[in-house]
Amino acid sequence: MSRVILASGGSFQGIITNTSxxxxxxxxxxxxxxxxxxxxxLNHNPATPLILGDGQTVPTLIKEVASFPHTQEIxxxxxxxxxxxxxxGMGMWxxxxxxxxxxxxxxxxxxxxxxxHFAVTKIFDPIFQKAQGVLPTIELLSCNSLSGGVxxxxxxxxxxxxxxxxxxRVKAAITNHALRIxxxxxxxxxxxxxxxxxxxxxxxxxxxxxxxxxxxxxxxxTLVEIPVVGRNKELRDQLTTQFMxxxxxxxxxxxxxxxxxxxxxxxxxxxxxxxxFWNGISPRIASANNYVNExxxxxxxxxxxxYVCEEIRVNIVKQGSALNVPGIQKIINDQRRAxxxxxxxxxxxxxxxxxxxxxxxxxxxxxxxxxxKPARTPDTISEFQLKASKYSGLAQRLKAEHDKINTxxxxxxxxxxxxxxxxxxxxxxxxxxxxxxxxxxxxxxxWWSKTFGSNEQEKQKSQNRSNLLPQCxxxxxxxxxxxxxxxxxxxxxxxxxxxLDLYQERLRRxxxxxxxxxxxxxxxxxxxxxxxxxxxxxxxxxxxSEAGQTDTMAIVLDNSxxxxxxxxxxIIAGLEPEETDxxxxxxxxxxxxxxYVGPDWGGKEDTKNPII
Numbered sequence: 327m328s329r330v331i332l333a334s335g336g337s338f339q340g341i342i343t344n345t346s347x348x349x350x351x352x353x354x355x356x357x358x359x360x361x362x363x364x365x366x367x368l369n370h371n372p373a374t375p376l377i378l379g380d381g382q383t384v385p386t387l388i389k390e391v392a393s394f395p396h397t398q399e400i401x402x403x404x405x406x407x408x409x410x411x412x413x414x415g416m417g418m419w420x421x422x423x424x425x426x427x428x429x430x431x432x433x434x435x436x437x438x439x440x441x442x443h444f445a446v447t448k449i450f451d452p453i454f455q456k457a458q459g460v461l462p463t464i465e466l467l468s469c470n471s472l473s474g475g476v477x478x479x480x481x482x483x484x485x486x487x488x489x490x491x492x493x494x495r496v497k498a499a500i501t502n503h504a505l506r507i508x509x510x511x512x513x514x515x516x517x518x519x520x521x522x523x524x525x526x527x528x529x530x531x532x533x534x535x536x537x538x539x540x541x542x543x544x545x546x547x548t549l550v551e552i553p554v555v556g557r558n559k560e561l562r563d564q565l566t567t568q569f570m571x572x573x574x575x576x577x578x579x580x581x582x583x584x585x586x587x588x589x590x591x592x593x594x595x596x597x598x599x600x601x602x603f604w605n606g607i608s609p610r611i612a613s614a615n616n617y618v619n620e621x622x623x624x625x626x627x628x629x630x631x632x633y634v635c636e637e638i639r640v641n642i643v644k645q646g647s648a649l650n651v652p653g654i655q656k657i658i659n660d661q662r663r664a665x666x667x668x669x670x671x672x673x674x675x676x677x678x679x680x681x682x683x684x685x686x687x688x689x690x691x692x693x694x695x696x697x698x699k700p701a702r703t704p705d706t707i708s709e710f711q712l713k714a715s716k717y718s719g720l721a722q723r724l725k726a727e728h729d730k731i732n733t734x735x736x737x738x739x740x741x742x743x744x745x746x747x748x749x750x751x752x753x754x755x756x757x758x759x760x761x762x763x764x765x766x767x768x769x770x771x772x773w774w775s776k777t778f779g780s781n782e783q784e785k786q787k788s789q790n791r792s793n794l795l796p797q798c799x800x801x802x803x804x805x806x807x808x809x810x811x812x813x814x815x816x817x818x819x820x821x822x823x824x825x826l827d828l829y830q831e832r833l834r835r836x837x838x839x840x841x842x843x844x845x846x847x848x849x850x851x852x853x854x855x856x857x858x859x860x861x862x863x864x865x866x867x868x869x870x871s872e873a874g875q876t877d878t879m880a881i882v883l884d885n886s887x888x889x890x891x892x893x894x895x896x897i898i899a900g901l902e903p904e905e906t907d908x909x910x911x912x913x914x915x916x917x918x919x920x921x922y923v924g925p926d927w928g929g930k931e932d933t934k935n936p937i938i
Contacts, residue, residue: 506550706861
């Protein structure tokens with residue numbers, strides 16, 4: 327069976343944000359822009375929005391649908407009322423919801439497509455494709471309250487267009503199930519609550535009981551009142567969502583499918599349900615605490631991959647000269663001292679590239695430019711562990727290579743400093759042999775000649791001095807080669823470590839955001855429920871954490887609960903955690919007072935002839 331959920335207005339936002347509660351092949355959510363944007367926040371949310379009154383005011387909305395009956399009277403009526411912002415809602419006026427949906431039928435105003443086209447492309451086509459063209463049975467679940475402006479004005483029209491789209495293409499058996507929340511639930515939220523509920527109930531009953539329907543269509547109606555909680559919408563949404571979970575439990579549906587005797591056979595299709603809610607167990611907090619522990623373990627469990635590569639190789643190509651000979655000559659002649667290491671370097675360039683050899687045929691080029699790219703957030707724990715292990719192993723190998731080459735670099739630095747020290751001593755000896763009271767260019771030139779033995783006579787006079795220049799050249803080349811080698815390894819190590827730190831920082835940020843959700847609340851409920859694995863939610867939590875969307879993360883955590891444990895049932899029933907005997911739990915539920923008591927349908931108990 328293929329299920330389609332048609333939810334209009336804000337009463338059933340819980341099943342839109344928690345789509346796993348009620349699996350379906352298509353979910354349509356109809357509301358104004360602000361409510362749609364607030365509700366459909368997850369990237370993976372499969373709900374398809376239908377936004378009403380977008381870019382309209384009440385006058386423009388009414389004028390756009392000139393064919394709607396009594397438009398002038400409607401316009402005059404609203405002119406005498408406080409202004410209504412259609413971006414935020416319909417002001418609990420179903421007539422505005424009806425006109426707004428009428429605009430989509432005719433394709434007027436800002437509508438980008440007609441309602442019939444929407445029903446085909448967004449409802450029929452997806453369920454037809456998912457069923458691979460085989461649609462023997464379809465369940466249409468229409469969910470809305472009787473008191474709202476959007477829900478009261480839209481529900482039946484959307485349902486009608488959906489039925490037309492399906493019937494025109496397949497002859498499937500259709501269960502048309504209307505679920506309506508009554509006006510008692512919304513008592514105190516506005517003057518229109520009760521009139522709206524009465525009129526919409528009459529309209530709903532007429533629709534359910536009329537014989538004018540498709541031959542293959544079965545219509546049912548479920549009426550329910552949610553406990554009255556005033557303006558606490560968050561709590562009301564939670565209660566409604568829990569009610570939906572319970573109602574569509576397989577066992578409950580089997581029990582409700584048993585028809586009871588009624589005066590009219592048609593009333594078999596109508597059921598009223600009373601719902602009560604016992605003690606809550608805050609699974610969101612417990613879930614967050616559970617995943618905090620999982621996150622910490624994941625951060626600390628990263629082990630470097632020792633087989634990430636077979637070899638680290640740095641290719642260095644010499645370009646230019648290692649010694650700035652004219653500059654050195656000028657320093658010696660003008661300043662009569664030996665140059666330091668920084669003054670030795672000429673136009674020598676050592677372009678260095680790291681190659682990580684993973685096997686005999688593969689050499690992966692690692693340069694700071696190529697590595698220093700934003701790391702994509704891993705979608706799964708296994709992907710995170712694989713990449714973190716790879717980066718950790720590569721950092722370990724690069725560090726080992728760096729430590730080895732750095733030892734050679736330190737030795738080369740010592741050698742060339744010793745050679746420069748010898749050159750300094752030669753210059754001092756030359757100073758004592760040369761008249762330095764009034765140096766001329768010729769005398770200055772003699773310092774260079776005597777230092778490095780630039781003619782045969784000087785070379786014969788001091789063989790040691792004549793070897794200093796080529797010795798300095800050789801040592802400088804080795805010094806700068808090793809310097810380039812060390813620098814490129816340090817650069818690669820910084821980049822690799824940066825990627826690893828980035829991955830781990832994302833996990834630490836996730837842990838921090840989970841702690842924000844916990845907020846110092848009691849986390850003992852971890853024993854009360856069974857959770858989905860961390861791996862099942864990792865791909866959802868990480869991007870939401872990166873965006874700082876803790877409110878949406880909380881919705882994901884609500885969805886993480888798989889079932890309640892016996893300990894959790896005991897707590898719900900008001901027992902001690904160790905009192906997990908099924909009989910004791912059942913007795914406690916039957917005899918205790920619920921935390922929230924749902925009113926009977928219509929606010930009055932019918933003890934004489936209840937329908938259910």
